[in-house]
Amino acid sequence: MRIRLACTVALALAWLAASPAAGAAAPRAGGTLVYATGTDALTLDPQFVTDVPTARAVMHIHETLVYQDDEGKIVPGLAESWAVSADKLTWTFKLRKGVRFHDGTPFNAQAVKHSLDRLLNPATGSPRRSTAQAIQESRVVDEHTVALTTAKPFAPFLAQLTAYNLAILSPTAADKLGKDYASKPVGTGPFLLESWKPGDKLVLARNASYWGQKPWLDRVEFRVVPEDGTRVLQLLAGEVDIIASVPPIMLKRLAGAAEVRILRAAGYRTIYIGLNNKVKPFDDLRVRRAVAHTVNPQAIVQGVLGGVGAVGGGLESPAIGGALRGLAPYRHDPAASKKLLGEAGFAGGLKTKLYLPTGRYLMDRQVGEAVQAQLKEVGITAEIVAPDWGALTAALNKFTEIPMFLMGKGSPTGDLDLTLTLVAQTGGRMNHFNYSNAEVDHLIGLQRQATNPAERQQILRRIQEKLYEEVPAVVVFYEEQLYGARSSVQGVEVHPNESVSFARAWKQ
Amino acid sequence: MIPFALRRLLLAAPVFAGVSLAVFLMIHLIPGDPARLYAGLEASQEDVEGVRRALGLHEPLPVQYGRFLGRFVTGDLGRSLKTGRPVAEEIAARYSSTVLLASLAIASAVVLGSATGVVAAVWRRSAVDQAALLASLLGLSLPSFFLGLVLMLVFSVQLGWLPLAGNATWRHAVLPAVTLALPAAAVISRMVRGSLVEVLEQDYIRTARSKGLTEWVVVNSHAVRNALIPVVTVVGLQLGYLLGGAVVTETVFSWPGIGRLIVQSIAARDFPVVQAAVLLLAVTFVTINLVTDMLYAVLDPRIRPG
Numbered sequence: 001m002r003i004r005l006a007c008t009v010a011l012a013l014a015w016l017a018a019s020p021a022a023g024a025a026a027p028r029a030g031g032t033l034v035y036a037t038g039t040d041a042l043t044l045d046p047q048f049v050t051d052v053p054t055a056r057a058v059m060h061i062h063e064t065l066v067y068q069d070d071e072g073k074i075v076p077g078l079a080e081s082w083a084v085s086a087d088k089l090t091w092t093f094k095l096r097k098g099v100r101f102h103d104g105t106p107f108n109a110q111a112v113k114h115s116l117d118r119l120l121n122p123a124t125g126s127p128r129r130s131t132a133q134a135i136q137e138s139r140v141v142d143e144h145t146v147a148l149t150t151a152k153p154f155a156p157f158l159a160q161l162t163a164y165n166l167a168i169l170s171p172t173a174a175d176k177l178g179k180d181y182a183s184k185p186v187g188t189g190p191f192l193l194e195s196w197k198p199g200d201k202l203v204l205a206r207n208a209s210y211w212g213q214k215p216w217l218d219r220v221e222f223r224v225v226p227e228d229g230t231r232v233l234q235l236l237a238g239e240v241d242i243i244a245s246v247p248p249i250m251l252k253r254l255a256g257a258a259e260v261r262i263l264r265a266a267g268y269r270t271i272y273i274g275l276n277n278k279v280k281p282f283d284d285l286r287v288r289r290a291v292a293h294t295v296n297p298q299a300i301v302q303g304v305l306g307g308v309g310a311v312g313g314g315l316e317s318p319a320i321g322g323a324l325r326g327l328a329p330y331r332h333d334p335a336a337s338k339k340l341l342g343e344a345g346f347a348g349g350l351k352t353k354l355y356l357p358t359g360r361y362l363m364d365r366q367v368g369e370a371v372q373a374q375l376k377e378v379g380i381t382a383e384i385v386a387p388d389w390g391a392l393t394a395a396l397n398k399f400t401e402i403p404m405f406l407m408g409k410g411s412p413t414g415d416l417d418l419t420l421t422l423v424a425q426t427g428g429r430m431n432h433f434n435y436s437n438a439e440v441d442h443l444i445g446l447q448r449q450a451t452n453p454a455e456r457q458q459i460l461r462r463i464q465e466k467l468y469e470e471v472p473a474v475v476v477f478y479e480e481q482l483y484g485a486r487s488s489v490q491g492v493e494v495h496p497n498e499s500v501s502f503a504r505a506w507k508q
Numbered sequence: 509m510i511p512f513a514l515r516r517l518l519l520a521a522p523v524f525a526g527v528s529l530a531v532f533l534m535i536h537l538i539p540g541d542p543a544r545l546y547a548g549l550e551a552s553q554e555d556v557e558g559v560r561r562a563l564g565l566h567e568p569l570p571v572q573y574g575r576f577l578g579r580f581v582t583g584d585l586g587r588s589l590k591t592g593r594p595v596a597e598e599i600a601a602r603y604s605s606t607v608l609l610a611s612l613a614i615a616s617a618v619v620l621g622s623a624t625g626v627v628a629a630v631w632r633r634s635a636v637d638q639a640a641l642l643a644s645l646l647g648l649s650l651p652s653f654f655l656g657l658v659l660m661l662v663f664s665v666q667l668g669w670l671p672l673a674g675n676a677t678w679r680h681a682v683l684p685a686v687t688l689a690l691p692a693a694a695v696i697s698r699m700v701r702g703s704l705v706e707v708l709e710q711d712y713i714r715t716a717r718s719k720g721l722t723e724w725v726v727v728n729s730h731a732v733r734n735a736l737i738p739v740v741t742v743v744g745l746q747l748g749y750l751l752g753g754a755v756v757t758e759t760v761f762s763w764p765g766i767g768r769l770i771v772q773s774i775a776a777r778d779f780p781v782v783q784a785a786v787l788l789l790a791v792t793f794v795t796i797n798l799v800t801d802m803l804y805a806v807l808d809p810r811i812r813p814g
Binding site for chain 2: 042043045048050051122123124125126127128129130179182183197198199200201223224225226227229230233234236237239387388389390391393394395396397409422429430
């Protein structure tokens with residue numbers, strides 16, 4: 001099932017200057033891989049996952065019906081093949097045979113239906129119930145065939161099924177354990193849970209009866225090491241095998257160590273400066289464009305992030321399939337900015353507030369301070385406000401309180417429908433810039449039902465061009481994922497949706 | 509002494525009630541919606557409302573507080589909003605880690621602090637005294653993240669004697685315990701010195717000396733015990749702080765203690781956990797104060813508890 005990641009591996013390996021390619025040496029079976037991560041998993045119930053570090057643990061234990069490769073192509077997972085009806089409303093999936101959950105329960109159409117019904121049942125209380133909302137009915141056709149029906153044609157349907165919230169749970173375990181499933185998960189994945197001490201470590205063991213290629217490793221340990229510097233020291237000392245989120249300032253230190261190498265991979269996450277389109281002075285397009293001409297992404301990526309991160313002008317990361325590639329940031333041109341500000345009546349400069357999260361995204365505070373300094377050059381004085389995440393989200397959710405903010409958005413499904421609906425549609429949950437354009441709203445609705453891919457692509461293109469022209473936000477950079485690994489570690493797969501897989505990893 | 513202890517614990521009941529109410533109000537008054545924080549920024553409003561109902565957060569605050577109290581008296585602390593795990597489980601695991609670390613730290617601090625304090629008092633105004641003063645100042649003023657990192661660099665990276673982080677074996681506990689012990693030892697050392705110097709200038713010490721007792725006997729049998737009362741107070745306070753968890757040290761050394769749990773739970777507005785953890789700390793403090801008061805009586809028979 002991990003064919004989908006072959007290209008990621010190739011991509012990651014391209015960065016590994018001094019190490020042999022994964023194919024060069026024969027993989028060695030056995031051993032424990034120790035992975036140090038900044039935050040612990042919150043739950044092991046896929047239907048309750050709301051963050052990436054949790055998803056990373058959960059998706060070693062559970063699997064989805066289909067997966068998406070790095071090119072955005074849908075590939076088989078627990079479903080071997082699928083077909084859609086002529087009216088584009090019913091999707092029929094042929095399921096893999098001979099698959100069992102870790103508790104011995106057979107995987108079948110009933111299990112798929114059970115998982116989806118559980119997620120959709122309000123009594124379950126899932127924070128991600130709406131990821132399955134497109135599914136109006138799931139029906140067991142026979143032991144190994146399941147039919148899912150949507151109310152309207154839904155173009156991103158298969159991509160939606162790759163979402164970690166839609167992974168399949170053992171119906172027996174889910175019924176028996178209820179809420180306690182969160183700490184005793186039972187999936188079909190290549191690893192099963194051996195032990196978990198929250199806040200400390202989570203140990204996964206090889207699933208010896210896995211249906212696909214069995215993992216090389218006997219065990220994977222997820223260790224919680226909150227401090228960036230400690231993770232780096234542990235990697236250098238060989239206490240751990242691989243670490244997540246290497247801070248860019250440590251790159252040089254790691255690059256100089258022979259026993260360690262860096263894995264870099266593109267990501268779906270965009271970091272942007274949102275401008276509230278309904279709040280003065282950013283309700284004026286000229287002011288938003290002036291900001292775009294002032295913020296200098298290249299300088300920020302080089303100066304603040306040590307070259308980690310990609311630069312571009314589109315709100316959607318070009319790594320996402322269907323994203324418009326080749327959009328450059330607005331030309332860095334302070335003179336043009338001042339002219340635009342003058343036209344908008346701010347020849348004498350303006351004062352505003354820039355809200356920042358702290359420690360949420362890569363170097364968020366420092367990036368915000370760099371933006372503040374750049375804005376100062378054209379007479380925009382932005383006072384920095386950095387409340388804690390809870391207070392910041394409460395203020396953002398009022399949609400009228402915050403004029404300017406730094407925020408990031410990823411894409412768990414790698415399909416533009418999800419992010420455009422969230423950030424660009426009027427009233428979208430993450431449309432904190434209050435962007436509203438009737439044409440864009442119409443087009444977002446249209447692409448969702450456009451089952452012809454070429455036609456859908458055209459519509460998506462139009463939406464993204466419109467967003468680029470109207471600057472609801474200024475893109476600062478697209479996050480790049482940085483892992484540090486011992487040279488002995490091979491076969492780790494880093495996906496641009498920020499998941500990481502150790503299913504094919506091995507140690508020399 | 510037992511009736512005294514019981515009476516004190518009963519008197520502390522309003523303290524616990526006050527603490528729980530204050531925590532409950534505070535976490536609801538600071539901005540931040542627990543349901544939204546749990547579901548995430550991208551969650552639909554419908555999902556957030558679903559979560560709110562599932563977690564019982566849709567009810568008026570007095571009702572929620574009443575429910576909390578009702579469960580609390582039956583020994584049920586509820587479930588964490590963030591992880592769905594029982595709060596009791598969540599806290600027990602973290603608190604035991606904290607108790608282990610705090611005990612190690614306070615024991616080392618008492619040994620180190622008393623030794624340097626006694627030496628400094630006996631040879632007061634000598635070079636040894638000056639050195640002890642300087643060491644205490646350093647111990648007090650070095651921030652723990654810096655001290656922790658320096659210890660790591662020396663003992664783990666350079667010498668390779670001890671592991672960097674984690675809590676799998678006793679060796680993992682050494683560096684964080686030392687990081688916590690040094691500032692506590694500094695405080696104890698200054699207190700021991702000050703208190704002992706005062707005692708050593710008392711008339712009965714002069715009498716003891718003029719009887720021809722050796723300085724060793726004078727200090728150990730006559731002076732130290734009488735100098736202990738303020739020291740016991742300080743040790744009690746330090747232990748209280750240590751049992752409250754040390755966020756920075758826990759973070760640097762990846763020690764899964766209660767300090768980190770509380771900070772993360774506040775960030776997530778996970779009030780069942782915050783409330784239970786803060787109450788636990790309140791109980792800890794009250795108990796330590798009580799034990800300290802009882803120790804006074806043991807040390808000085810003139811003091812009667814109550």
